[in-house]
Every structure is written in C-alpha cells, then in structure tokens.
Amino acid sequence: MIEQWLDAVSQASKASWARGYELALCGRLVKGYGATNERGKRNLVHIVTHLATSDAAVIREAREAALGDEGGKALDRALLAHGAPPRPVVAQPVRFVRRTHP
Amino acid sequence: MDATLKKPICILIGALGGEGGGVLAQWIVDAAASAGFPAQSTSIPGVAQRTGATTYYVEILPVPAASLPRAPVLSLYPVPGCVDLVVSSELLETGRMIANGFVSPDRTTLVTSTSRTLTTAEKMALGDGRFDSGRLLDAAHAFSRRVVAFDMEEAAHEAGTAMSAVMFGAISGVLPWERAVCEAVIGEGGRGARASLAGFALGIAAAQGQGESRGLPRETRDMIALGRDRVVEFQDAAYGDLYLERLACIQAAEHASDPDASHDLALTRETARFLALWMAFDDVVRVAALKSSAARFTRVRGEVAQAAATSCASTTTFGPACPSLPACSRRRWQRDSWRGTAAGRSRGRCRSSSTPMRSQGSCCCVSLPPASGCAATAHATRRSRQ
Numbered sequence: 001m002i003e004q005w006l007d008a009v010s011q012a013s014k015a016s017w018a019r020g021y022e023l024a025l026c027g028r029l030v031k032g033y034g035a036t037n038e039r040g041k042r043n044l045v046h047i048v049t050h051l052a053t054s055d056a057a058v059i060r061e062a063r064e065a066a067l068g069d070e071g072g073k074a075l076d077r078a079l080l081a082h083g084a085p086p087r088p089v090v091a092q093p094v095r096f097v098r099r100t101h102p
Numbered sequence: 103m104d105a106t107l108k109k110p111i112c113i114l115i116g117a118l119g120g121e122g123g124g125v126l127a128q129w130i131v132d133a134a135a136s137a138g139f140p141a142q143s144t145s146i147p148g149v150a151q152r153t154g155a156t157t158y159y160v161e162i163l164p165v166p167a168a169s170l171p172r173a174p175v176l177s178l179y180p181v182p183g184c185v186d187l188v189v190s191s192e193l194l195e196t197g198r199m200i201a202n203g204f205v206s207p208d209r210t211t212l213v214t215s216t217s218r219t220l221t222t223a224e225k226m227a228l229g230d231g232r233f234d235s236g237r238l239l240d241a242a243h244a245f246s247r248r249v250v251a252f253d254m255e256e257a258a259h260e261a262g263t264a265m266s267a268v269m270f271g272a273i274s275g276v277l278p279w280e281r282a283v284c285e286a287v288i289g290e291g292g293r294g295a296r297a298s299l300a301g302f303a304l305g306i307a308a309a310q311g312q313g314e315s316r317g318l319p320r321e322t323r324d325m326i327a328l329g330r331d332r333v334v335e336f337q338d339a340a341y342g343d344l345y346l347e348r349l350a351c352i353q354a355a356e357h358a359s360d361p362d363a364s365h366d367l368a369l370t371r372e373t374a375r376f377l378a379l380w381m382a383f384d385d386v387v388r389v390a391a392l393k394s395s396a397a398r399f400t401r402v403r404g405e406v407a408q409a410a411a412t413s414c415a416s417t418t419t420f421g422p423a424c425p426s427l428p429a430c431s432r433r434r435w436q437r438d439s440w441r442g443t444a445a446g447r448s449r450g451r452c453r454s455s456s457t458p459m460r461s462q463g464s465c466c467c468v469s470l471p472p473a474s475g476c477a478a479t480a481h482a483t484r485r486s487r488q
Contacts, residue, residue: 002380006348006373010355013369017359021369024352027376033384 001041008048018056023048026063042087043075050084058082110163111278114180114204115269116155116190118219122266123191127158129270130277132287137279138166142176154202155195164278180204188246189213189273191254191265194221197238205245212246213272213309215254215265243320252308261301263294271305281306319363322371329378336382345381349374393418 005027013020026047030040043066051059062082065074076086113130117123127143134141141162148154161176182203188210190196196214199205205212216235224231242249250272257268267288274284288298326349334342349370356369382388392398402416 002348002377006352006377009369009373010352013352013355013359015359017356017365017369020355020359021365021372024369024373024376027373027380030376030380030383033386033389037383 005048008052012052022056022059029066046087054082108165110161110176112185113160113187114185115158116195116199118155118192121191122264123156123158126266126269127160129287130160133283134162137283139164140167140174144178154198185210187211187273187276189269191215192219193235193238194233196242200241200245207245207247210246211248211276212242213250214242216251217253217255250309257304258301261297261304263297263301267298267301268305271302272309274306275309319366322367325371325374329374332378333382
C-alpha cells in the first residue's frame, strides 16, 4: 500500500510538481492505529486510485475534506463533486463472543 | 595517462590549539609515505579565535614515487580555488576558510565540525554575541562541492581522544588509500592509539552517514535523517535502507519535474515525513516497547511521587480487541489472561471483544509480556511488510 502511494506520487510529479506534492501530503491521512489507521489508509488509496490524474487543487480539496470530518461525509461530497466514485461501504464484522467466567 | 601529468591532492587543515592539527598532518604524510606516494606538509601558525586558526597544508601526489622520473615539486602554500579538501575543527574557522576563498564549489570537499569555540569578539558582546551557526552552515553548503558536517568535539569526547583522530576518520574516504593504511599509522602512536582508533571509526561513520543525503537543502536533509533514525529504531538498519531507497525514487521523480529545485525539494521532504511516520507507525509492538521502557516507569514514579521501596501498578487500556495484534496471539493472550498463565506476569483482563482490554502490571516488570514477546515474530512477518 505504501508502494502504491509512492508510485502515485512519483508518477504524478512527473506530470506536474504540484500534483505530486499534493499527493505526497496525502500521506498525512494515515495516522493513529486500529480503526483510525485502517480508515486513513482506505481514504488514501481511494484518493490515489481515483484522483491521481486530477488537478492539484482537487487533490488538496479531497485531502482537506478527508481530514475535516471523521465519518468521511465531506470526503464523499468532494469525491462526487469531481466525478470520482464515493468510497465503498466497508463491511463491519459482528463478533459473537462466548461469555466466560473467571 | 602520463604519471607526470597527474595533479596533487591539496589538503588544508584548520585546527585550534591542542586539537591535534599537527598530529593529523603528520598522520596524513606518514600514511602517504606508507602508500608510497610523495607528500609534503607545511604549517602556518595562526591565532585562532582572533584572526584565524593555525593551518596545515598537505599536498600528496597520488602516484607511486618509485614510478616518477624525478622528485615532484609541491607547493608550500594553499592557493584559493585549488584546494581539494578542507578540514576544520571549528565552524567559525571554517567560515574564515570559506571567506578566504579556499573552499570552491567546483572542487572542494569540506569536512567541518559543527561545534563552536566562541571568539573573543563574541564573548565581549554585552548580550548574546554568538554568530549564527546556521548562516555558517549555509555558506558551507553554498560554497563547497560536498559538505560533511558533524559535531567532532562530541565524537572526540565520546571516544576519549583528540579531535585529530575524528578528523582523520572523516576525511579518510577522500584520501587515495585504504582505511587500513590510516589505521596502521594511528596504531604506531603507542599510548592512546586505541582511543584514537575509536575516534577514527566515529569519524568514518559520521562521514558515511552524511554521504547519503548530501547536496540537499538543509530542511529536506534533516527530515530524511530524522525519518531514517525513526524507522531504524522501529526495526533495523535494513529497514532504514528501504526507507532511503524509496525516497531516492521520489527524489529522482521530483528532480525530473523540477530540475532547478525551485520548491527546495518540498515534495521529497513531505514524502520523507509521512513515509517515516507510516513505516514506523505506533503498532502494538512499539506501544508495548514505549509502555514498558524503564524511562516511562521512572517518569510514572516521579509523577506519583512514590517512595522507592513501595510498588505501584499501572493500567493500560487498549481499544476493543486490540486490532494490531495478530489474531492468533490475540486469542492466546485473551485465553491465558483468564487463566493467569501468560509468563506468570500478566494479569490482563479481557471481558469481551467489545470492552477495553486492560492489563495490569507492577511498575517494576514488563507490563505487556505477550505483546513484547511477539516483537520477534512481528519483525519477521507483519511489520516489515507495512
């Protein structure tokens, strides 16, 4: 996944420095651990997959939207506004745990 | 090529009193002699901290003396614009060398200590009269072909030796002979040779560490150095190399798109920042290492102002189901926690996967043995693929 991001950054920067720079800054989306970390990586991959050839301003807008709200509604709006598909709904596992007694 | 047409290597050394500039010049001449190259050394006394350091000038003709038809004529003085290597033990003296024109962008490798010994003029000021070291370093980068800058004073102190040994190590990569030749010359010094060799090795290491990211703007270089340190601390040196490899690709791409570096390599810098954070993210192994470090226990004890003899317990709460642990060890941990068997030390509790998992441990023992224990496995498997 790191490689995917790095590839996108170097490909984009060959076309336009500003676009590569904005994609590089998208590394900020990956932070924390656990669910936050997973969500950040999904958002990053989505932006890298669908907006890597867009203008720098579009990438910046999407990144700021992704950082702006936890649930990602702003990101989805930004994605839709620029013709990218919204993020896929992620399956949430329901875990059943046997009650145990100490 | 005709050996008689080969140019000598010109080396200018600047050192303060007691730092062993003379010893260094002698080492270089001795090493040249043992390598069979003609060499000559002169020195010009100076008044360091007032008008300029004592300088030593060495010329070496990197051609075996035996193969020359006659003895070469070497210069007694350095000439501005014609010096290959400038090595200086003090940053402001380095500045003077640059101002005097001995450092040139097309030719000179500049090896300098970043340590300062304040000049009389700086000490005479009523307020803070210190000259800005950042400006000196900027000049060093702007006017030389390559810069190696590190705190030689600290390295010498660490090795228990004089600055000269560290300087010798730092320049050894530029000298036209093997490292072993330098070490043999130092070894002849008798008393103190062991400390000198340690200082020499520190000098080499510092110079090599800098070779990787030379020629970059300072902010980018610092960011890469910090990032590399972070990922090496997270895993190992090979992981650090992977980090540098990845950045090299990005830097090449940025160079292709912005050959004049009009953005000061900001793209490489920001990638270096986030790549380091990603490659060394706070997974459970790292959190366990931080949580169980001696420094943390000391801090906690200080915070609760506890007497040394008594014990205290700390509780660490993880998010549900501790997602960063591999599933198999997570299940075992949960099971063992209930039975109270995990190494006989963990008194962890896990009520269900939807409530926080807690582990309690005495301040004096590792509070998360299962997590620390999986570090080795994680290194080999999950972590290195992040």
